[in-house]
Amino acid sequence: MTxxxxxxxxxxxxxxxxxxxxxxxxxxxxxxxxxxxxxxVWTPWSPLYTDVAHRSVxxxxxxxxxxxxxxxxxxxxxxxxxxxxxxxxxxxxVGIAAVVGTPLGILAGMARRGPAEFLMRVTDLWLAFPALLxxxxxxxxxxxxxTTSMVAIGVATVPAFVRVVRAGTRQVMTxxxxxxxxxxxxxxxxxxxxxxxxxxxxxxxxxxxxxxAIAILAEASLSFLGLGAGxxxxxxxxxxxxxxxxxxxxxxxxxxxxxxxxxxxxxxxLLGDGLRDRLDPRLAGx
Amino acid sequence: xxxxxxxxxxxFLLSALAASVVVFLLLSVLGDPARTALGTGAxxxxxxxxxxxxxxxxSLLVQYLDWIGGALHGDFGTxxxxxAPIGPQLADRLSVxxxxxxxxxxxxxxxAVPLGVLAAVKAGRPAGNVLSAVSQLGVAxxxxxxxxxxxxVFAVGLGWLPANGYVVPADDPGGFLAHMLLPWVSLGAIQxxxxxxxxxxxxxxxxxxxYLRTVxxxxxxxxxxxxRHGLRNAAVPVLTVLGVQLxxxxxxxxxxxxxxxxxxxxxxxxxxxxxxxxLAVQAIVLTVVVLALLVSFVVxxxxxxxxxxxxxxxxx
Numbered sequence: 001m002t003x004x005x006x007x008x009x010x011x012x013x014x015x016x017x018x019x020x021x022x023x024x025x026x027x028x029x030x031x032x033x034x035x036x037x038x039x040x041v042w043t044p045w046s047p048l049y050t051d052v053a054h055r056s057v058x059x060x061x062x063x064x065x066x067x068x069x070x071x072x073x074x075x076x077x078x079x080x081x082x083x084x085x086x087x088x089x090x091x092x093x094v095g096i097a098a099v100v101g102t103p104l105g106i107l108a109g110m111a112r113r114g115p116a117e118f119l120m121r122v123t124d125l126w127l128a129f130p131a132l133l134x135x136x137x138x139x140x141x142x143x144x145x146x147t148t149s150m151v152a153i154g155v156a157t158v159p160a161f162v163r164v165v166r167a168g169t170r171q172v173m174t175x176x177x178x179x180x181x182x183x184x185x186x187x188x189x190x191x192x193x194x195x196x197x198x199x200x201x202x203x204x205x206x207x208x209x210x211x212x213a214i215a216i217l218a219e220a221s222l223s224f225l226g227l228g229a230g231x232x233x234x235x236x237x238x239x240x241x242x243x244x245x246x247x248x249x250x251x252x253x254x255x256x257x258x259x260x261x262x263x264x265x266x267x268x269x270l271l272g273d274g275l276r277d278r279l280d281p282r283l284a285g286x
Numbered sequence: 287x288x289x290x291x292x293x294x295x296x297x298f299l300l301s302a303l304a305a306s307v308v309v310f311l312l313l314s315v316l317g318d319p320a321r322t323a324l325g326t327g328a329x330x331x332x333x334x335x336x337x338x339x340x341x342x343x344x345s346l347l348v349q350y351l352d353w354i355g356g357a358l359h360g361d362f363g364t365x366x367x368x369x370a371p372i373g374p375q376l377a378d379r380l381s382v383x384x385x386x387x388x389x390x391x392x393x394x395x396x397x398a399v400p401l402g403v404l405a406a407v408k409a410g411r412p413a414g415n416v417l418s419a420v421s422q423l424g425v426a427x428x429x430x431x432x433x434x435x436x437x438x439v440f441a442v443g444l445g446w447l448p449a450n451g452y453v454v455p456a457d458d459p460g461g462f463l464a465h466m467l468l469p470w471v472s473l474g475a476i477q478x479x480x481x482x483x484x485x486x487x488x489x490x491x492x493x494x495x496x497y498l499r500t501v502x503x504x505x506x507x508x509x510x511x512x513x514r515h516g517l518r519n520a521a522v523p524v525l526t527v528l529g530v531q532l533x534x535x536x537x538x539x540x541x542x543x544x545x546x547x548x549x550x551x552x553x554x555x556x557x558x559x560x561x562x563x564x565l566a567v568q569a570i571v572l573t574v575v576v577l578a579l580l581v582s583f584v585v586x587x588x589x590x591x592x593x594x595x596x597x598x599x600x601x602x
Contacts, residue, residue: 121301124301125301125304125305125308127530128301128305128533128575128578128579129308129575130533130534130537132537132538132540132541133537133571133574133575136540136555136556136559136567136571137309137312137313137567137571138312139559140313140317140558140559140562140563140564140567141312141313141316141317141322141564142317143562144559144560213426217428220428221428221430221540221541224430224541224544225540225541225544225556225559225560226560227556227559227560240430240431240434244434244545247434247437247438247442247449248442248449251434251437251438251442251443254431254434254435254438258431258434258435261428261431262426262427262428262431265425265426265427265428266422266423266426269422269425269426270422273422
């Protein structure tokens with residue numbers, strides 16, 4: 001083909017490659033999910049059993065693969081059951097944030113200038129109450145518990161979704177297929193559901209992954225302060241809370257729960273970053 | 287410019303007002319200060335009597351105006367749990383927390399700007415990849431975990447630094463630094479890692495632009511071009527992130543103060559929450575949120591000082 005308009009320099013189509021970060025993040029998340037689900041069927045020991053004869057022992061001692069904590073509970077068991085708390089808090093918190101934040105974001109992106117401006121100002125104000133602060137407020141009002149943490153973290157994460165979804169919505173609204181739908185007489189809500197929602201869904205998924213990491217951090221911090229999971233609810237943050245008094249003579253007590261929190265946060269961050277690169281190649285490597 | 291500052295000032299004042307209403311509603315209306323102060327075992331009569339004593343039987347508007355009017359004069363009332371006035375304690379503890387937060391922020395910037403620029407200039411090469419990976423790891427470390435780790439190594443293991451406590455800087459500057467070093471690192475290094483990623487991304491954005499190619503053509507090396515021209519342009523998005531991060535650091539101070547037993551606002555907030563001292567929590571949260579809003583106001587103004595293009599604000 002020659003002549004004006006010939007497609008000579010069309011870039012080669014990039015193979016749809018999944019970034020390595022998605023694989024690594026995904027693998028770690030899969031291990032955590034497997035540990036959490038597995039703990040319903042089998043754990044090395046009972047999570048509440050205290051091996052009084054073998055308190056705070058090290059690796060591979062008396063049948064405790066990762067040793068025991070100060071009260072003699074099996075560390076591996078606590079980590080597995082604790083994974084449930086971590087994942088569950090994340091699911092509920094991110095669920096609340098996505099379910100409330102996505103429609104609000106679409107609304108802010110489609111609304112006229114005045115109402116949209118108002119919504120964004122409310123979002124700005126909302127952002128002044130980050131997850132941990134919101135959780136502390138609700139813990140003061142209702143008492144600290146896993147439920148309080150989940151709800152507080154979820155509510156505090158809403159504005160992050162509103163912002164991301166609004167930006168995506170505004171982009172979709174300038175596209176020709178939305179203009180065509182308008183001309184065809186589709187109503188606002190119909191456009192929101194048929195055209196905007198499917199197009200901002202990838203953004204929501206990426207944001208969910210990042211928000212999940214933040215939720216895990218917030219829950220661990222809260223439980224570490226003794227304001228989240230109670231004494232009978234195994235949680236990684238709670239394990240760190242119980243390990244803190246022993247910091248001066250048994251610093252390794254915090255190693256396993258600390259590593260678990262670290263791995264989980266890292267995994268969800270990697271997953272989010274990788275998915276973002278995959279969905280928006282322009283941002284790759286940023 | 288003056289009009290811009292005035293406008294942003296107005297936004298700040300309105301936001302602070304709205305935030306104070308939210309804080310009041312969350313803690314005084316959602317919560318029940320009288321019942322919480324007396325505990326679950328209290329009789330209804332006792333709770334009702336305390337409600338009258340605390341002024342909770344008045345209309346919400348009167349209660350709010352009474353509270354916010356006092357707060358503006360630094361009078362946050364007297365805690366019904368500790369029986370101590372809240373205002374003076376807030377001022378004392380705030381100065382401690384500000385030392386912690388400002389030190390951590392300075393450290394974060396000192397880490398992030400050179401590393402972020404380096405990571406951007408070396409992007410795609412081994413050095414850049416290593417820097418990105420390290421900052422990625424740093425982002426995932428909770429501040430309290432870093433604190434616990436640092437204590438176990440440098441205080442418990444090596445015995446170089448005190449494990450916890452606080453010394454007033456005017457009394458003993460050396461002791462103050464020794465006590466603050468580990469808290470600063472645990473809070474600042476992690477925020478530095480977060481910030482490194484933003485600096486890298488902002489510098490990368492600028493690297494592709496025409497003006498940088500022009501100054502390169504005029505004979506500047508890549509590094510010179512970035513340092514003299516790129517940084518100023520990259521500074522605006524980084525400044526904005528810095529403002530958001532200061533809030534994160536302020537909140538992060540809660541756990542770090544808890545780990546290091548520092549008598550700041552953060553450890554007081556955690557204590558007050560576990561004591562269910564709603565009046566104290568209300569005062570602390572208001573202070574933290576208003577501080578956060580103040581920071582973002584200052585950042586906005588600073589951004590328009592750094593980047594004259596932001597001064598007209600026609601596009602917003």
